[in-house]
Amino acid sequence: MKGRVIGLVMTIVFATCATASVSRAAGVVKDRAQDSAKGSVRNAVDAVIEPLMRQDGIHGMAVGIIDAGKPYVFNYGVASTETAQPVSDRTLFELGSVSKTLTATLVSYADTSGDLSLSDPASKYLPALRGTKFGSIELVNLGTHTPGGVPLQVPDSIKSEADLIAYLKAWKPAYAPGTYRTYSNLGIGVLGLIAAKSMGGDFTSLMQQRLFPGLGMKSTYIDVPEARMADYAQGYTKPGAPIRMAPGMLSAQAYGVKTTAADVLRFIEANMNPATLDDKWQRAVTKTHTGYFRTGAMTQDLIWEQYAYPVTLDALLQGNSAAVILNPTPVSGVTPAQAPSEDVWIDKTGSTNGFGAYIAFIPRRQLGIVLLANKNFPIDERVQAAYRILSALASARR
Numbered sequence: 001m002k003g004r005v006i007g008l009v010m011t012i013v014f015a016t017c018a019t020a021s022v023s024r025a026a027g028v029v030k031d032r033a034q035d036s037a038k039g040s041v042r043n044a045v046d047a048v049i050e051p052l053m054r055q056d057g058i059h060g061m062a063v064g065i066i067d068a069g070k071p072y073v074f075n076y077g078v079a080s081t082e083t084a085q086p087v088s089d090r091t092l093f094e095l096g097s098v099s100k101t102l103t104a105t106l107v108s109y110a111d112t113s114g115d116l117s118l119s120d121p122a123s124k125y126l127p128a129l130r131g132t133k134f135g136s137i138e139l140v141n142l143g144t145h146t147p148g149g150v151p152l153q154v155p156d157s158i159k160s161e162a163d164l165i166a167y168l169k170a171w172k173p174a175y176a177p178g179t180y181r182t183y184s185n186l187g188i189g190v191l192g193l194i195a196a197k198s199m200g201g202d203f204t205s206l207m208q209q210r211l212f213p214g215l216g217m218k219s220t221y222i223d224v225p226e227a228r229m230a231d232y233a234q235g236y237t238k239p240g241a242p243i244r245m246a247p248g249m250l251s252a253q254a255y256g257v258k259t260t261a262a263d264v265l266r267f268i269e270a271n272m273n274p275a276t277l278d279d280k281w282q283r284a285v286t287k288t289h290t291g292y293f294r295t296g297a298m299t300q301d302l303i304w305e306q307y308a309y310p311v312t313l314d315a316l317l318q319g320n321s322a323a324v325i326l327n328p329t330p331v332s333g334v335t336p337a338q339a340p341s342e343d344v345w346i347d348k349t350g351s352t353n354g355f356g357a358y359i360a361f362i363p364r365r366q367l368g369i370v371l372l373a374n375k376n377f378p379i380d381e382r383v384q385a386a387y388r389i390l391s392a393l394a395s396a397r398r
Helices: 004-057 094-111 161-170 185-198 203-214 226-231 249-253 261-272 279-287 312-320 323-324 379-395
Strands: 060-067 070-077 291-295 299-302 305-308 332-338 344-350 357-363 367-373
Touching: 004 070, 004 226, 004 323, 004 379, 060 094, 060 161, 060 261, 060 299, 060 379, 070 185, 094 261, 094 279, 094 344, 161 203, 161 344, 185 203, 185 357, 203 305, 203 357, 226 357, 249 291, 249 299, 261 279, 261 367, 279 332, 305 312, 312 379
Parallel strands: none
Antiparallel strands: 060 070, 060 367, 291 299, 291 332, 299 305, 305 344, 344 357, 357 367
């Protein structure tokens, strides 16, 4: 009897050891496969980013990639030439107008929650504008740059909300709403202001206390806290002078977000796989991909811009060109509005005086990219770099 018990114990021990050995071996194989995948992605990114940084004199960049649904972050150069602090996973970059996509998500959340409707006129939330041309504009036009011709920048004379209301009371449209796209910080800024009013809160507080946490973005700010200032990259002008953005009227809504590459990847992941969020955030994120207007190959969503995939580089360069950004561009309405699709390339550029950003993702392919640089380098070079990298990754899967 004793011998049988000892034999049974030894059998269990040997089986356990064998199972552990198999598990360790499987873990090693998995780790090697992951290292190999990361190495392949890194090679594709290095081949484009390293010469780009040399060419444009960019001191520091963070590049985020989602490939086959897996996130990677690669850091290059320094966050500051004065301190020689290298770019790291904690480095905060200014997003510039990529911030508008987050503002649009808050607006969509307010819409989903019933606090506002995109078909409402602006005067419903800004009653001082009742009976004015601006007051009759529907919110969807503010979120698609089609209200009838508002300026790109908020006029320097506007220092307060009272100044803004006075300006909007006197505003006269150059075009009928929904006929021309005029890219504007002022338009999305007013829409962000309206969304906050509809939710009964302050815009910056709603973003930092509700939206960023709701999207899992734990290192994203409008007002960078003192404890994170050491991680805030120094920006550089095109001639190379140090600079960071100065806050101004509607800057928080239009271009005020600072964040890490990893957090932007979480945002991209939420846009490609919104089921990772709770129900309200899921619906809000998805609705921002609804297409309302079209110009050329580009469809204007709620701030996001999308193209049927596959898309040519020429189409992306045209849609992101200075001609389209800076000039009034005729658009045609999409009726009914185009439902969100996975077979699209969705993107957005962003710039401040000292930073340049670009994000793009292809939901069907589970591919995404974020480029963050502490220099405002040419937009066409950002688009070309992203296109080359994502095309290389897509080809590697075939």
